[in-house]
Amino acid sequence: MADKRPRCYAVIGAGSWGTALAVQLARRGHAVRLWGREAAAIEAMAEARANARYLPEATFPATLAPTADLGAAVDGADDIVVVVPSHALRACLDALAPLLAPRQRVLWATKGLEPETALLPHEVAAQVLGVERPVGVLSGPSFAGEVGRGLPTAVTIASADAVFAADMAAAFHDGVFRVYTAHDVIGVGVGGAVKNVLAIAVGISDGLGYGANARALLITRGLSEMMRLGVTLGGSRETLIGMAGLGDLLLTCSDDQSRNRRMGLRLAAGDDVPTAEAGIGQVVEGVRVAREVHRMARERGIDMPIAAQAYRVLHEGDAPQAAARRLTERPYRSEVE
Incomplete structure (x- = not known):
């Protein structure tokens, strides 16, 4: 039976999602050290008792302590929660590795693939931390702002x-x-990565005014693409139609709190990728992940036409209208694979 007594956690990454998870742990009565690299920003959080930049609506509970000292954050913590973008995960784990005690376990809330290698987060963790240390992933349909406001949310923790x-x-x-708990870290990782690419495609479609029918088409067939890739890599179909797959896909595609959806809307409105990302003001994971998903699908012979068209818009400069036309002009086929 899981130990429910108050414990001490280090949350590494003081963006919106890291802050929301730190606040949630502190609400549960745990001692939480929230680490961020910018000392001035951390000092401002400590004074305001909130993350005014990324999550102003979530007041810090008394047991939450911001810090810019990574060693102090980790020292004596029961377990570590890493909340950084996928392109920063390896560097973060490299910095953590020499600080970790043998008993400390590592959970990440990172969604994406490592640039250039296309490794899932659990593969990066195995390379950096070894295979003996218990690790896991937290993922699922969850916007940081709603968690910060204490609204109902469900996630999956897989290990x-x-x-x-x-x-x-x-x-x-x-x-x-x-x-919800699970053991399928592959399926959870694939769901968290691919849904961001598909949300960009849905944002483009909605931005072009293609309507609700097209949105339903892209989400449903996008789920098929996610499942093809996930099962090929060793994930479970059940995982991919659950919270961390279909659940996260629906959330990210359907609400403008999603950075990836907003990226698609901006591209449809005529922005290029750098302009759109600058306007959003935070990392848009799907932009980088689209390149890796496209490469993985091509190398393994996996049919992922929606992800492929998103990649062409994001990285080859194709017009959103042309990408949409290539999808609608595909020949008919059996829906059951």
Whole structure:
């Protein structure tokens, strides 16, 4: 049975999602050290008792302590929660590795693929931290702002170590933040990566005024693409039609809180990628991940036409209208694969 007593956690990454998860842990009565690299920003958070830049609506509970000292954040913590973009995960784990005690376990809330290698987060973690340390992933349909405001949310925590998954579920779970546990880190990782690319495609479609029918088409067939890739890599179909797959896909495609959806809307309106990302003001994971998903699909012979067209708009300069036309002009086929 998972230990539900108050514990101490280090949350590494003080963006919107890292802050939201730190606040949720602190609401549960745990001592939480929220680490960010910018000392001035951390000092401002400590004074305001909120992250005014990324999550102003979430007041810090008394047990949440911001810090810019990574060693101090990690020292004595029961477990570590890493919340950084996928392109920064390896560097973050490299910095953490020499600071970790043998008993400390690592959970990440990173969604994406490593640039150039296309490695899933659990593969990066294995290379940096080794295969003996218990690790896991938190993912699922969750906007940081809603978690920060204490609105109902459900996520999945997956780990090959069932005890670790249960411990972390007990740490986060309460009456409004529900946690499901799983062992399929591959399926959870694929769902968290691919849904961002598909959300950009849906944003483009909606931005071009193609309507609700087209949105439903892209989400449904996008799920098929996600499942093809996930199963090929060793993930479970059940995972991909669950919270961390279909659930996250629906959320990210359907609401303008999603940076990836907003990227698609801006591209449809005529922005180029750098202009759109600058306007959004935060990392848009799907932009980088689209390149890696496209390469993986091509190398493995996996049919992912929606992801392919998103890649062509993002990285080859294709017009959104042309990409949409290539999808609609595809020949008919059986829906059952």
